[in-house]
Amino acid sequence: MDELLGRDGGMAFYWVNVGKTIKEVQSGNFLWAPEASQSETGASTRREHWENVAKVKAGDVIFCYHEKQITDIAIATRDAYSAERPATRSFSEWGNTGNRVDVELRELKTPIHRDDIASDFISLYQQRSVPNLFNREGRINQIYMARLLPDAAAYLLERAHLIEEFETKLVDQEPSKRKLAETTREAIVKARVGQGLFRAELLRVWNSQCSLTGLSNPDLLIASHIHAWTLSNNDQRIDADNGLLLAPHIDRLFDRGLISFDDHGGLLISTSLAQKDRELLALDRYTKLRHISAENREYMKLHRDRHGFKPA
Structure with missing residues (x-):
């Protein structure tokens, strides 16, 4: 502990x-x-x-x-x-x-x-x-x-x-044998709010579209960490495999632990989210991530565990 x-x-x-x-x-x-x-x-x-x-x-x-x-x-x-x-x-x-x-x-x-x-x-x-x-x-x-x-x-x-x-x-608190370059530190700090190189790489990986809905307006897309920035080490904080590109309402649901995804990218919905709200958010229309990598899966397990999603 x-x-x-x-x-x-x-x-x-x-x-x-x-x-x-x-x-x-x-x-x-x-x-x-x-x-x-x-x-x-x-x-x-x-x-x-x-x-x-x-x-x-x-x-x-x-x-x-x-x-x-x-x-x-x-x-x-x-x-x-x-x-x-x-x-x-x-x-x-x-x-x-x-x-x-x-x-x-x-x-x-x-x-x-x-x-x-x-x-x-x-x-x-x-x-x-x-x-x-x-x-x-x-x-x-x-x-x-x-x-x-x-x-x-x-x-x-x-x-x-x-x-x-x-x-x-x-x-800077993370134990490391190497000193962080100023550009790396800047990238890590910007990644906390979904900016900088982290966002740019997610836009490339997801072809500037929401990982779930396909929304393609860059001004509305949020670069979101799968495993929270505050719980990640410095390498994980700027790792694009630890990120999804999400529409604002999907980002909010994901960040709050009201949704997650299984190893196949299938949408998981928390029992805390009322059926009426699920319908209003049209979650039945988007049931699976557009793709998911092996590295994504490792981070996603941490997200599921953190928010109490039980294994199927």
Whole structure:
């Protein structure tokens, strides 16, 4: 799971519910959680959401949630370390020893409200956050810190209008024996928004037509990654085999995991998409990709797995 969550030497991402400790976080620039809680009988209980604090490394990004909003983004300035409970924490059931992370805070100009992201987050990222953030009512679970996948973090950074500031870090964080040429880095960054060489190559491969519908107006075609840019390595981010050329509504359905494709290019439709909507979108008219390569299939399996499409 650590490899899946991005702890391969690169930047990792977390969500922390700071609650009533927000002033302490803002004035002291640190986060703290106990190692365990103590019962009246002396029994010790460890919690996954506390243990996440000990895993934070310098440079990791932490979304700080307070009063139904993400109000700040914290960057860890050093690896987590063992520290005694702050004097301001008086909860008797907590042990005296815990883990602390020193951070640099950045206050968001426009906080991200829980209700504005709940639906998207639950459908796209909830099952891959450790532990789960939201409950069935769309409220935040009573946990301290959750680990996020890079795509969930990118979604939140986009909502905060900060993705451009972090995309270079996402590119440069990948362990590599070779230094990226500036032209390659530029191509990787542009590929995130379906531009540059990635788009040009997809236009060539698909003859400037939508991979599913055949729409041939270039101004309407979107260069879409099969395996999400944020989950891909740098080679995969600019690999045309990891892309489809899609009409806007098909791109949206594919990006949201409401459709996918099988190994033969056959259209798969999520049970989350209502029959009426399927009919309005005329999905019965387009049942198969115009072609699919062996390399496409490898990426498509990752897309199906990510969005919960079961093998036939």
